[in-house]
Amino acid sequence: xxxxxxxxxxxxxxxxxxxxxxxxxxxxxxxxxxxxxxxxxxxxxxxxxxxxxxxxxxxxxxxxxxxxxxxxxxxxxxxxxxxxxxxxxxxxxxxxxxxxxxxxxxxxxxxxxxxxxxxxxxxxxxxxxxxxxxxxxxxxxxxxxxxxxxxxxxxxxxxxxxxxxxxxxxxxxxxxxxxxxxxxxxxxxxxxxxxxxxxxxxxxxxxxxxxxxxxxxxxxxxxxxxxxxxxxxxxxxxxxxxxxxxxxxxxxxxxxxxxxxxxxxxxxxxxxxxxxxxxxxxxxxxxxxxxxxxxxxxxxxxxxxxxxxxxxxxxxxxxxxxxxxxxxxxxxxxxxxxxxxxxxxxxxxxxxxxxxxxxxxxxxxxxxxxxxxxxxxxxxxxxxxxxxxxxxxxxxxxxxxxxxxxxxxxxxxxxxxxxxxxxxxxxxxxxxxxxxxxxxxxxxxxxxxxxxxxxxxxxxxxxxxxxxxxxxxxxxxxxxxxxxxxxxxxxxxxxxxxxxxxxxxxxxxxxxxxxxxxxxxxxxxxxxxxxxxxxxxxxxxxxxxxxxxxxxxxxxxxxxxxxxxxxxxxxxxxxxxxxxxxxxxxxxxxxxxxxxxxxxxxxxxxxxxxxxxxxxxxxxxxxxxxxxxxxxxxxxxxxxxxxxxxxxxxxxxxxxxxxxxxxxxxxxxxx
Numbered sequence: 111x112x113x114x115x116x117x118x119x120x121x122x123x124x125x126x127x128x129x130x131x132x133x134x135x136x137x138x139x140x141x142x143x144x145x146x147x148x149x150x151x152x153x154x155x156x157x158x159x160x161x162x163x164x165x166x167x168x169x170x171x172x173x174x175x176x177x178x179x180x181x182x183x184x185x186x187x188x189x190x191x192x193x194x195x196x197x198x199x200x201x202x203x204x205x206x207x208x209x210x211x212x213x214x215x216x217x218x219x220x221x222x223x224x225x226x227x228x229x230x231x232x233x234x235x236x237x238x239x240x241x242x243x244x245x246x247x248x249x250x251x252x253x254x255x256x257x258x259x260x261x262x263x264x265x266x267x268x269x270x271x272x273x274x275x276x277x278x279x280x281x282x283x284x285x286x287x288x289x290x291x292x293x294x295x296x297x298x299x300x301x302x303x304x305x306x307x308x309x310x311x312x313x314x315x316x317x318x319x320x321x322x323x324x325x326x327x328x329x330x331x332x333x334x335x336x337x338x339x340x341x342x343x344x345x346x347x348x349x350x351x352x353x354x355x356x357x358x359x360x361x362x363x364x365x366x367x368x369x370x371x372x373x374x375x376x377x378x379x380x381x382x383x384x385x386x387x388x389x390x391x392x393x394x395x396x397x398x399x400x401x402x403x404x405x406x407x408x409x410x411x412x413x414x415x416x417x418x419x420x421x422x423x424x425x426x427x428x429x430x431x432x433x434x435x436x437x438x439x440x441x442x443x444x445x446x447x448x449x450x451x452x453x454x455x456x457x458x459x460x461x462x463x464x465x466x467x468x469x470x471x472x473x474x475x476x477x478x479x480x481x482x483x484x485x486x487x488x489x490x491x492x493x494x495x496x497x498x499x500x501x502x503x504x505x506x507x508x509x510x511x512x513x514x515x516x517x518x519x520x521x522x523x524x525x526x527x528x529x530x531x532x533x534x535x536x537x538x539x540x541x542x543x544x545x546x547x548x549x550x551x552x553x554x555x556x557x558x559x560x561x562x563x564x565x566x567x568x569x570x571x572x573x574x575x576x577x578x579x580x581x582x583x584x585x586x587x588x589x590x591x592x593x594x595x596x597x598x599x600x601x602x603x604x605x606x607x608x609x610x611x612x613x614x615x616x617x618x619x620x621x622x623x624x625x626x627x628x629x630x631x632x633x634x635x636x637x638x639x640x641x642x643x644x645x646x647x648x649x650x651x652x653x654x655x656x657x658x659x660x661x662x663x664x665x666x667x668x669x670x671x672x673x674x675x676x677x678x679x680x681x682x683x684x685x686x687x688x689x690x691x692x693x694x695x696x697x698x699x700x701x702x703x704x705x706x707x708x709x710x711x712x713x714x715x716x717x718x719x720x721x722x723x724x725x726x727x728x729x730x731x732x733x734x735x736x737x738x739x740x741x742x743x744x745x746x747x748x749x750x751x752x753x754x755x756x757x758x759x760x761x762x763x764x765x766x767x768x769x770x771x772x773x774x775x776x777x778x779x780x781x
Contacts, residue, residue, distance in 0.1 A: 118384065118386050119375055119390050119394070122371075122374070126144075128334045130287045130291070131338070132316045133284065135313050135317060139523065140320040146517045148382075149446035152445040154383060154435060158441065158442065159441065159454075162489075163486040165483075167180070168479060174211075177204065181198065184196050194221055195221045195223055197428065198223070198225070199227050199451045200225075200227055201452065202226065205224055208222075209413065212224065223421075227452030228450030229272075229449075232376065233270070234269060235373060235376070235395050239279065239373070240267030241640060245591075245644070246588050246641050251535045251539070254590075255528070255531040257532070266278055276373070280370070281529060281532055286366065286536060286541065290367070294346075294347065297353075309334070312337045315334070354542075357542070358583065361604055362586055362603060372394045375387055376388070376391035380448060381447060382446060383434075385433050392411070396408075397610025397611045398606070400610045403636055403637070405633045408614070408617060408633055409629070409633060412614065435448075437451075458489055586604070590670075593644055603640060739768060748763070
């Protein structure tokens with residue numbers, strides 16, 4: 111079953127918990143960030159990959175003729191090298207067209223294996239996380255804590271700023287887990303648990319290894335993982351989740367933890383070259399990609415999974431290489447630093463895009479084409495020059511703590527500060543909204559890192575624990591704005607993964623198994639509701655107006671958050687002004703002027719004011735009066751008179767009609 115949690119993912123979850131527990135107890139900032147911690151304990155150290163750039167084809171990449179040419183050239187290269195199989199990796203649009211070519215020519219391309227680019231999968235999944243938690247308060251917490259600017263968070267939530275987005279999610283993941291472990295510890299104490307000190311002892315041992323820079327860190331972490339995997343402790347964690355599963359806010363934000371763990375599992379699979387974990391993590395992503403209308407991945411994702419899981423029978427040699435970790439690229443002599451092939455390609459392209467590269471070099475198309483014709487040679491020259499001057503050193507120190515920026519004292523302090531700020535913000539908003547019942551004698555008990563966690567002996571009867579901790583269950587609430595989700599939004603958010611799994615299974619059965627629906631038929635969009643649905647409104651320019659409404663609402667949210675945090679915000683003075691980019695009395699939010707009927711203006715200044723409108727000119731008795739004529743309306747009424755051949759004829763007719771308005775009364779003309 112694709113969607114059942116595999117043993118590989120269970121192990122990575124335990125490693126993450128071991129890292130979290132040591133970080134929570136680390137007062138001296140010895141335990142590094144997630145990447146560096148895994149680099150220290152990683153046992154995978156493959157050889158450095160030889161990377162090169164082939165000549166560029168001056169044709170659109172997604173053109174079918176270009177794809178045919180690329181496949182044929184790679185087949186020719188592999189034939190000369192004596193290799194049986196040709197492996198190509200591309201983003202989803204290129205993958206789909208290449209697969210169609212392979213299907214159309216099974217004999218010619220029987221040894222061609224097409225893979226989806228991992229970096230582009232990560233881009234899409236980061237966007238899915240952004241969709242699921244849009245307007246839920248995550249962005250406001252990032253901004254209010256001072257870790258990211260507002261424009262940066264927009265890019266992070268849309269899956270564009272990859273490195274910044276991954277860092278932000280890891281920080282939020284750690285902060286939420288710290289709060290979760292505190293709640294779990296309080297719950298254990300409230301149920302009269304008497305845990306032993308096995309886990310705490312192992313945490314202390316790991317901390318000592320990092321403090322003394324000892325070589326047995328790996329063995330200490332392994333022992334901690336075994337302690338965390340204690341059956342009774344895992345059972346208590348499951349019971350805890352089960353008890354508060356009916357609390358919408360708890361379930362929603364534990365979903366965030368689960369989604370970030372999927373993201374980290376996929377990254378770990380790339381860094382360590384773990385093929386089984388790679389497939390398991392992508393299978394876990396697929397329901398989310400499907401339910402949030404990434405239709406191309408919903409269509410081709412099952413094809414990719416089926417092909418790769420059947421690789422052992424179709425291409426056993428390639429499967430053996432992938433299982434050995436040879437599906438990623440390693441550029442330096444360190445551990446936990448392999449990257450996807452499409453990401454390595456971007457790095458190669460960067461050599462010709464940075465300073466003195468193609469960006470900004472010329473606007474002349476022929477000159478640009480000449481530059482691109484030598485792109486591959488320039489890349490090789492740049493790469494070899496760096497080797498010549500020792501900028502790439504294969505014999506450099508392999509010790510992660512001495513070479514990674516986030517392991518330096520300043521990096522560790524910044525990391526710890528970010529986690530503390532996010533933890534404080536999440537706690538202030540009461541992110542999980544769960545209450546732990548405790549007796550008076552237990553109210554001063556400390557949280558999990560300060561107590562024993564091994565649950566070998568217990569007096570709690572878990573068979574009698576109710577499904578809910580309180581009779582009252584609070585509705586799903588946005589953290590920053592306190593907006594309450596409607597029942598439809600809450601249902602869509604909390605059942606997104608289950609509905610996604612069901613959609614994937616329906617697509618597979620209908621399009622691949624039963625073939626009752628053509629594989630290429632359009633996939634109906636789900637339009638799953640999120641907190642962002644609360645703020646949508648419809649105008650002529652829908653996209654622009656939605657953007658403005660959300661921006662205005664975010665401004666109010668940030669002002670309220672700042673006021674609640676104790677800052678001097680003069681809300682009365684601020685709310686005196688129109689907090690919109692255009693005056694709403696004159697135009698719509700999209701900038702379109704409000705349309706009005708001129709005749710209504712007459713009613714406003716006469717009838718609405720109690721003034722009677724006369725059909726004839728009033729008696730003036732020698733007083734001077736005036737009459738107002740709408741010249742444009744009169745021209746429209748005249749149209750194109752048949753007896754007017756020149757502008758002079760038209761002007762005379764126009765004046766004649768104007769003079770009739772005075773009924774022979776004397777008047778003076780004002781120019």
